[in-house]
Amino acid sequence: MEAVVFEYDIQTDVMNFSRNIVKFIPCQVRIMDFSQSLELAGKICPDDLKRAIMFFRPISYGTNEIQEYFRCMDFEGKFCWYSVVGRTVLDEKNRPALLYGTYTKIDVDKEEEIREIRALADEITALDSIDNAGQKIREIYADSTMIHVYNLMMIELSDYDNLKEKIGRGVAEQAMLEIARILRRSLRSYDVIGREAENRLVVCMRNVKDRGIIYDKAAYLIMAVSNLWVNYRMTETSTVNIGIAVLPNGMTPEYESMHKKAEVALLHAIKNGKDTFSVYDVEISSQEELWSRFAEVSNKDFVKKTMDSIESEAFAMDASGNITYVNPAMREKNYHGIDDIKLKVNGEDDDSWMSLEDPEEIRELEANVIFPETGITRSAKVYGIKDQDEKFWVVVIMKIDPDIERIELEKSWSNFHETVTQLEDFVWEINITDNTCVRLQENNVMSIRSRLFVDDYEGLRKYFLDHVVFRRDREEFLYLTDPGFLRETVHKGGQQVCKHIRFMHRDGNWHWYSICMAVRKPREDEGEIEKIFLIAMDIDQMKRSQDRNQLIELRYRAMLDNSTFMSELARDNERYEHVNELTGTYVFEYDALKKDYYICTTFEDMFAVTPEMKENEWSMLCGLKPEPEFRDRYLKFIREVKSGQDTHEVVLRLMNRFNVPRWFKITVQTLNGLNNQLTRVTGILQDVNAEMEVKRELEFRADYDELTRLYNSEAFCGKAAEILSLYPERDYAVIAADIEHFRIINDRFGIDAGNGCLEYVGKLIQSSLERDDIACRYEADMFVILFEYESDDDIMDYVKGLSEQFQYEDAKLCGSSLSFGVYKVDDLDIPVRLMCDRARLAKREIKGNKLLNVAVYDDSVRLRQVKIAQMESEMQRALTEHEFVMFLQPKVDLNTGKICSAEALVRWQHPTRGLVFPNEFLPQFENNGFIKKLDEYMWERAAEYISELQKDGIELPISVNISRFHVNHTDLLEVLIGLTNKYGIDNHLLQLEITESLFTADVNELYRTMGELKDLGFVIEMDDFGSGYSSLNMLREAPVDVIKIDRYFVDEIMSTKRGRIIIENTITMSKQLGMEVVAEGIETKEQADFLKSVNCDVGQGYFYSKPIPKDEFRKMLDKSFDD
Structure with a gap:
């Protein structure tokens, strides 16, 4: 897919595109203030502007290459997807200065894939x-x-x-x-x-x-x-x-x-x-409901500040009866069933609960707070308050009741003892004086006794030491249970001691237990004996969880704070990945000993990696997909890599994960160990897409024309010279091809239409080339072809084929066709450029010829071109020095015999050659376009003369010729109106003769122009009617005022009866259509008499007068031709 290269100057906000941007996007090659006009000048889809802005104006330049997908408008107003890849260049202050890269149009299937991905992804992050x-x-x-x-x-x-x-x-x-x-x-x-x-x-x-x-x-x-x-x-x-x-x-x-x-x-x-x-975990879970409920309250800070200052127990409720906040005093009580609290107004029935649906009615009420789960009832006051958002809250403040406090406290102690008893796995009461132990409780610990009773303390210790305590924890157990340690603890005031020791559990596994030694001071009625208790609780699950959490915490802290090695390793890894991303580098490595692949994180962003690509040492390389044209080169590269220990490189295009080809420089190194066994394969893929696209674009620009994709003239001459020297025995012809009326295409339809025509012809010629033939766009609309032939028929067949295939619509509307000049190479010693010039000279021989479109160079062509060149060198001087003079031929009213108008004709009064007639110079002027200047010069001379006659009181129309060049130019009306205004004459006096042959081209455009001229008052004449192109139907449609019957048609009047009939009927039909009829070329009285008899209006010809200078014409105005 052809790419458009761009260079964006970030600091000046100027975008430059390669010239082929005009093939895809209707925008300028250079755009100022680019970031301010992404949509209008850059033609970027409005829905993709955000992505485009972030691409061209990124805040961070952490990556050297960036890629984005967005849509741009085409010439039909549709938006097409483009893959846009760019790289940044930093200035001396390490600031981003340039962003350069490529636009690549994406095929239709890929567009749909991107739409699906976009629909499923976040717009900014693409997550x-x-x-x-x-x-x-x-x-x-x-x-x-x-x-x-x-x-x-x-x-x-x-x-x-x-x-x-x-x-x-x-x-x-x-x-x-x-x-x-x-x-x-x-x-x-x-x-x-x-x-x-x-x-x-x-x-x-x-x-x-x-x-x-x-x-x-x-x-x-x-x-x-x-x-x-x-x-x-x-x-x-x-x-x-x-x-x-x-x-x-x-x-x-x-x-x-x-x-x-x-x-x-x-x-x-x-x-x-x-x-x-x-x-x-469980601790967070217990807070979950309360936290989420608080998060829903928009003004919880207001409620919190209001209630935290209340010393009594208090809570807030919403209109639905849901508790939204509990103050610290109430939280300390830890009430059961707090969520099910009910409120009842004092004095109401037992079943009547307080309604909170209308908090505005609640100001200050006495009420009871009922805890359904525990059956506790507390007295309280209920208040209704408003926050700053005008939201109502119900605040409940409970009264202190000592009896209820005592009952609740006793119940809580009872619940506490019951809970503690359930938590304890065994409890020993030790009498160190008698050396006895009362085993109050043993649960789940491996014990040989099934019932609990007073036991010998030392024997119990020994049994536990041998059968119950974990081997590594025996020292801790002996220390904690040592009678001497127990006595010392009692003497020191009975401090509590706790140890974590593993016991054999009844499930056959070692469980962690928390063993605490506690001393209870004797009551007065118990004498001097202190109570020593050993209490054990199974904490295995908690201990293991703590160990695991401690390990995680250690890892976490080591990574964040203490472990320099891990931190640096993490940073090194990030730097490595960062460098890969900056440089567009993708790395893979295969460890043959571990049979495992390492792939850098960016690798799978670029390539689709399947499990099959990780099967063996070569599967990764074989799994990458080269573009079809590089397949053979890539397979050869893989064979070279497999052949032995070495480093190999290749540059080619691989398909990425989106099936879009990109240029990569692939470097693969294989390492062998003992016995020459493969141990490692390392591959580095360097993305060189931007560099290669720029390189290819520069190489292409050096040798090829961007618009037509053919050679430029410089490259063509060099290549042609090489071919001619390699194959001197072959017959070659240099063919110059030109687009007739190409300038008219540009003027009428614009430069884009002209460029489209050039591109069309370039493709036409490219598709026609065979063998060693080559072609170029030589200049402007000129193409040159080096064509190998065996006979002259081969050349004629070739140019005929090109002519027939030339069907460009805008060109056909302008009457354009292809014309050819041929130089058959007979002198290999002359430069190729001279060969091209000779082909162009031959082509000039037939320019404007409707019946011939190819000419072959010979000596006669050369001599004619010398003469033409001399004429062309003099024509501008002749115009400037007024060497072109106006002659007038009178037109006579056949009814009165008086001169009623005249036709202005040109002659060249050459300083050395004398008077030169039009047939010697007009054909060449029509070929080279000088006719346009000459016509306008003659129009002005005619308007000037009409003005002179008007000053003498004579109003005489003069007709001038309008050539095909003027009909197709948009300034025709402006020039004519300018002349009539300049010389102060009426428009109808400057009559316009349009050659009949023009009516066979684009008649719609011609009729439009003629209609506009008629509307302005100009008289339109159809010249040379009957010369072979006209039809009677044309008279009904053409917006003309006068028809001039061609001289050759008039010649038939006296020679054939058929001619007289045709003339008579043509005049009759024209007059019925309201047209005046002028017969030109009248040379005899018989012709004049016949034309008068069939009601022809005006006659012109040598019978009356040849074209004469204007001074002589002035003397003839009073002459009558009645006799």
Whole structure:
């Protein structure tokens, strides 16, 4: 696919495109203030402006190459997709100065793929939209074949809104774009990353076998994202926090539940501190409902400040009876069933509950607060208050009741003892004086006794030491239970001692137990003996969880704070990936010993990597897809790589993951170990697409014409000379092809139509070439072809074929065709340019000839061209020095015999050759276009003479000729009106003769021009009627006032009866159509008498007078030709 090269000067805001931009996008090659006119001047789709602005004006230049997809308008007003790739160039101050790269149009199938991707992706970051991310995560959760820890991470950047407000949305969105790039580099291609809100992202890692991996990744992400976010932070309190929800394999996750847990964990992380993560657990879960309820209250700060100052127990309710806030005094009581509280107004029936639907009616009421779960009733006062948003709240303040306090306290102690007893796995009461132990309770600990009773303390210790205590914990157990240690503890005041020791559990596994030694002071009625208790509680699950959390914490802290090695390793890895992205480098490495591949994170962003590409040492190379034209070269390269230990390089185009070809420099090195066995294969793919496209574009511009894709003249001459020297025995012809009336196409339809015609002819010629034939656009609308032939018929057949295939619509409307000049190469010693000139000279011989469109160069052509060249060198001087003079031939009214008008004819009064007649110079002037200047010169002489006659009181029309050049030029009316105004004459006096042959070309345009002239008062004459082109139907349609019967038609009057009949009927029909008839070429009285007898109006010819100078004509005006 052809690419458009661009260079954007960021500092001056100037965009420059390669010239082929006009083939795709209707915009200028150079655009000033580009960023301010992306839509109007750059023709970028309004829906894609945001992406385009971020591409051309990026906030961060962390990557050397950037890529984007957006749509641009084509010449039909439709928007087409383009892949736009750019690289930045920095100035001496390390600031971005230039952005250069390519626009590449994307095929229709790719357009649909991009639309689908855009529909599923966030517009700025290209991450999955929240809906698409949710669908992918649900699919992961539903995959029961994978053994992994289900997870969901929620990442939030605080201060995002502040950043957007203070600096601008563009900066904030650029920050999110950079963060999205970090996430892509840090995670795997099959992990899910979605954008849930402007400042919130969700991540789900697939196929994670240990939750520690998730925590390590979260710690790394916080470090990496925080390092970037610090460049954008508005305040010191800006943070990056992560909430994590995990669910082990074997449990069925639900997306909505996991999302809610991750959100709760995120809120917990935000609450706990700066740049950290939290994992959802039971402790956070207990706060979840209250937290989410508070988050829904827009004015919770007002309620909180109002109620926290109340010393009594108090809570707030909304109109639905839901508790929205509990003050600290009430939270300390830890009431059961607080959510089911009911309010009843004092004095009302038992079943009558207070209505809160109209809080405005509540001002200050006495009420009872009823706790249905515990049956407790408390007296309270109920108040209705308004916040600053005019929202009503119901505030309940409870009264202190000592009896209820005591009852509740006793119940709480009872519940506490019951709960503690259930938690204790065994309890020993030790009497160190008697050396006895009362085994009050033993649960789940491996014991040989099934009932509890007083036992020998030393024997019990020995039994536990041998059968119950874990070998490594025996020293701790002996120390804690040593009678001497117990006595010492009693003497020191009975301090509490706790140890963690492993006991054999009844399930056959070692469990961690927390063993505490406590001393209870004796009551007065118990004497001097203190009670010593050993209490053990199974903490195995908690201990293992703590150990795991400590390990995670150690990893996290080591990475963030203490471990220089891990931090540097992480930074090195990030730098390495960053360098790869900056330089457009994609790396893979195969370890033959481990049979495993390493692939850099950016590799899968560029190429679609399938499992089959990781099967063996060569599968990665074989799996990459070269563009079809490079397939053989790539296969040869792979064979060379396999052949032995060495480093190999190749530059070619590979298909990327979007099936778009790009240039890469591929370097592969193989390393062998002992016994010459392959140990490692390393591949580096360097993206050189921009450089190669620029190189190819520059090479193309040096040798080819951008518009037609043919050689330019310089390259053609060199290539043709090479071919002629290589094959001197072959017959070659140089053929010059020209587009007739090309200038008219440009004038009438514009430059784009002219360029389209040139491009069309270029493709036509290119498709016609065979063997070693070559062609070029020599200049303007001139093409030159080096054509190999065997006979002259080959040349004629070739040019005939091109002529017949030339069907460009705008050219046909202007009467354009192809004309050819041929030089048959008979002298190999002359330069190729001279050969081209000879072909062009031959072509001039037939320019404007309707019956012939090809001429062959010979000596007669050369001599004629010498004469023509001399004439052309003199024509401008002759015009300037008024060597062209006006002769007049009178037109006679056949009824009166008086001169009624005249025709202005040109003669060249040459200073050395004398009087030169028109047939010697007009054909050449029509070929080279000088006729336009000469016609306008003659019009002015005629208008000037009409003005002179008017001053003498004579009003005499004079007709002038209008050539094909003027009919097709838009300034015809302007020139004629300018002359009549300049000389102060009426428009009808300057009569316009249009040659009949013009009526066979684009008659619609001709009739439009003639109609406009008639509307302005000019008289239109059809000249040379009957010369072979006219039809009687034409008379009905053509907007003419006068027809002039051709002289050759008049000659038939006296020679054939048929001619007289045709003349008579033509005159009759013309007069019936309201036209005047002029017969030219009258040479005899018999012709004049016949024409008068058939009612012809005017006669002209040598019978009356030959063309004469204007002074002689002035003397004839009073003459009568009646006799």
